[in-house]
Amino acid sequence: MLNHRLILDSVKPKKFVKAAIQFLQKHAKDKKVFCALSGGIDSSAAYLLLKEAKINTIPVFIDHGLMRIIRDVEEREYIKNFFPDVRVIDIRKVFLPEIYGEGDAEEKRKLFKAAYSDIISKIIQEENCDLLADGTILPDIEESFGVKITDLKETMSLEEEKELMEKRIEGFVKSQHNVEIEYDVEATIQPVASLTKHEVRKILEYFNMPQELIYRKAFPGPALAARIVGPVTEENLIFEKKVHDLIESLVENYYQEKYGKTMIINNDGEQEPFQVFAAISENILDRKVTGLVDGKRIYEYPLSEKGEWDYEKLIEKASHIKGYARLFYEMGNNQQGKYDVVIRSINSKDARTATVTKLPIDLLKGLTQKLLTFTQTKNVYFDVTPKPPATIEYV
Numbered sequence: 001m002l003n004h005r006l007i008l009d010s011v012k013p014k015k016f017v018k019a020a021i022q023f024l025q026k027h028a029k030d031k032k033v034f035c036a037l038s039g040g041i042d043s044s045a046a047y048l049l050l051k052e053a054k055i056n057t058i059p060v061f062i063d064h065g066l067m068r069i070i071r072d073v074e075e076r077e078y079i080k081n082f083f084p085d086v087r088v089i090d091i092r093k094v095f096l097p098e099i100y101g102e103g104d105a106e107e108k109r110k111l112f113k114a115a116y117s118d119i120i121s122k123i124i125q126e127e128n129c130d131l132l133a134d135g136t137i138l139p140d141i142e143e144s145f146g147v148k149i150t151d152l153k154e155t156m157s158l159e160e161e162k163e164l165m166e167k168r169i170e171g172f173v174k175s176q177h178n179v180e181i182e183y184d185v186e187a188t189i190q191p192v193a194s195l196t197k198h199e200v201r202k203i204l205e206y207f208n209m210p211q212e213l214i215y216r217k218a219f220p221g222p223a224l225a226a227r228i229v230g231p232v233t234e235e236n237l238i239f240e241k242k243v244h245d246l247i248e249s250l251v252e253n254y255y256q257e258k259y260g261k262t263m264i265i266n267n268d269g270e271q272e273p274f275q276v277f278a279a280i281s282e283n284i285l286d287r288k289v290t291g292l293v294d295g296k297r298i299y300e301y302p303l304s305e306k307g308e309w310d311y312e313k314l315i316e317k318a319s320h321i322k323g324y325a326r327l328f329y330e331m332g333n334n335q336q337g338k339y340d341v342v343i344r345s346i347n348s349k350d351a352r353t354a355t356v357t358k359l360p361i362d363l364l365k366g367l368t369q370k371l372l373t374f375t376q377t378k379n380v381y382f383d384v385t386p387k388p389p390a391t392i393e394y395v
Contacts, residue, residue, distance in 0.1 A: 002187035004155050005136075008194045013206035016199075017052065020191045023154075024053035027189050031130040033057045034123060034185070036116070037086050039067075039079035040219050042135030042192055045203045047083065049191045050133055052207075058127055059083060062119055064112075065092035066099070066223035066237065069245045082213055091119055096234075103231040105290060105299070105395035112222045121183055132183050136190045137200060139351045149194050158182055196350035198271055215263040217248060217275050218351065226393040229281035229289055236280060236339065239376050243278040243341050247367060251276045251345060254363055270347035273357045277344055279394045284328075284340040284381070290395060291325035292388040298325065304381065306330035309361050311384075318356075318385040326385035331368040337378030341371050344383045346392055354387035 006023040008016065028050070035050060037043045037059040050057045067075035076088050095115045102108055124132065138149055151164065192200055197218060204214045220226040224240050251273060252262040266272040281287050288299040303324040305314070318327035328342060343364065345357035359382075368380045383390070 001158055001182050001185065002155055003158070003161065003190065004187050005141075005149075005152060005190045005193035007149055007152060007154055013202045016195075016203065017049065017206060020049045021053040024050060024055055024189065024191055027187065028053070028055045028131055028133075031056065031186075032128060033131045033133050033189065034120065034127065034129040035059045035133045036120060036135070037061050037079070037083060038135065038219075039075055039082075040135065041197070041200050041204060041213065041216055042137050044082065044135070044209070044213060045192050045195075045200045046133055046135045046190070048203070048207050048209075057133070058123070058129065059086045060120075060123060061086050061088050062116065063088055063090045063092060064095040064115060064223070066096075066225055066232075068219065068224060068248075069241045071245065071249050082210070089119055089123070091115065096237075099225060099232050100234065101231045102225075105226075108222050108225045108232075108395055112225070117183065124183060124185055130186050131189050132185050132187075133189045133191070136193050137195050137197070138193065139196065141193060142352065155187075197274070198265075198349060201271075211261060215261060217263075217273070217277070220393050222395070226395050227277060227279040229279060229284055229287045229394050236282075239339055239374075240278065240280050243280065243371060243374070243377070246370060247278045247343055248276050250367060250370070251359065251363070254359075266347060268347075268355070270349050270355065272347040273345045274348040274351070274354065275344070275346055275392060276357070279342040279344055279383075280339045281342075281394075282339060284342065284379075289325045290391040290393065292391050297391065300325035302326050302328050302383075304328045304330050311358055314384040315356055315386065319389070321385070321389055326383060326390040328381035329384050331364060331380040331382055332372055333379040334372050334375075334377055336375070337372075338376050340379040340381065341377055342381045342383050342394075343367060344392075346387065348387075348392075351392065352387075354392055356384050356386055 004027045006020055033055055035047050035057050037047050047059050061079055063076045070078050079086055099111050201214050225232055228236055228240050255262050264272050285304055289302055291298040291300055301324055314329055321327055345359055346354040347357050348354040364382055371377045371380050
């Protein structure tokens with residue numbers, strides 16, 4: 001199997017779209033293409049480019065049960081508002097029992113990889129698809145391959161890629177559910193592989209997509225499994241969906257009221273907030289979470305601090321933390337609760353590095369009060385750790 005990637009230096013949207021159409025027609029003209037449409041901005045941009053290039057495409061949304069709720073709407077319904085022709089494949093009954101009880105971070109990623117590849121392979125066979133298109137972007141490639149996009153050729157075999165990865169193993173950060181998988185197709189086709197998130201948003205703007213999609217927060221491949229520290233269960237998944245929607249929605253409301261949109265480009269050129277979400281765990285201070293030191297992924301315990309709120313002082317301490325993966329600021333607690341909730345809000349240009357969003361303390365206190373109205377909430381923390389030394393996600 002081959003992988004075709006559009007490799008370009010950063011260009012303006014109009015020129016990029018023209019180049020992408022040429023790339024897609026070169027590799028996919030008169031072909032039938034399966035497109036993994038997750039609902040995120042990356043796969044959305046890939047699908048829009050395929051449509052613009054008039055490629056015969058089957059868009060598929062795989063509902064494994066770990067997608068978020070967005071303002072009380074299930075993600076499978078949310079995506080249909082933008083792409084009514086998307087085909088929803090429900091694998092929850094098969095997939096969820098496999099991941100329930102799994103607490104290891106890399107094993108969670110492998111389970112997703114297997115689930116995606118199995119269902120995609122089945123549909124590819126049923127529909128006699130020639131190619132598979134996805135929304136792999138630049139940070140995905142850099143973190144999995146440990147290389148720059150310029151180290152890759154437009155067309156490479158899996159064997160060539162594996163050889164390259166072995167040479168650059170020191171640059172590996174994490175596996176991706178949509179990288180280094182073999183399917184029964186001639187090739188994969190990745191039209192947005194050389195773009196960062198900010199550049200992808202520019203493509204969506206070019207296609208006049210709604211603001212709620214353009215500024216949609218990035219979401220990890222392993223979905224909410226990346227935000228449940230420790231084993232995933234039916235109970236903690238329900239709770240995670242509830243608190244995740246609460247935090248993301250209320251922070252977006254704050255930005256909408258203050259700036260007229262749910263994301264801004266700040267003075268440092270970052271998308272703010274690039275991601276905002278809730279992570280949960282039972283006794284999270286006793287759980288190892290991911291960090292990033294010298295470009296390598298580590299697993300260490302988090303450290304908690306309480307007392308006077310001083311954003312700059314906390315960020316400085318977290319930036320130079322040693323022996324721990326990250327620093328939490330304790331916001332409040334309910335000793336009768338069961339789950340710790342971590343509020344995470346970061347700014348970033350491209351996900352390779354990230355700073356902590358300087359949310360007003362009054363907003364954080366309001367979020368904490370609402371979280372503590374849930375009887376299952378035990379402790380509420382705000383993660384004050386940039387990337388590096390932390391990763392954005394927790395597994």
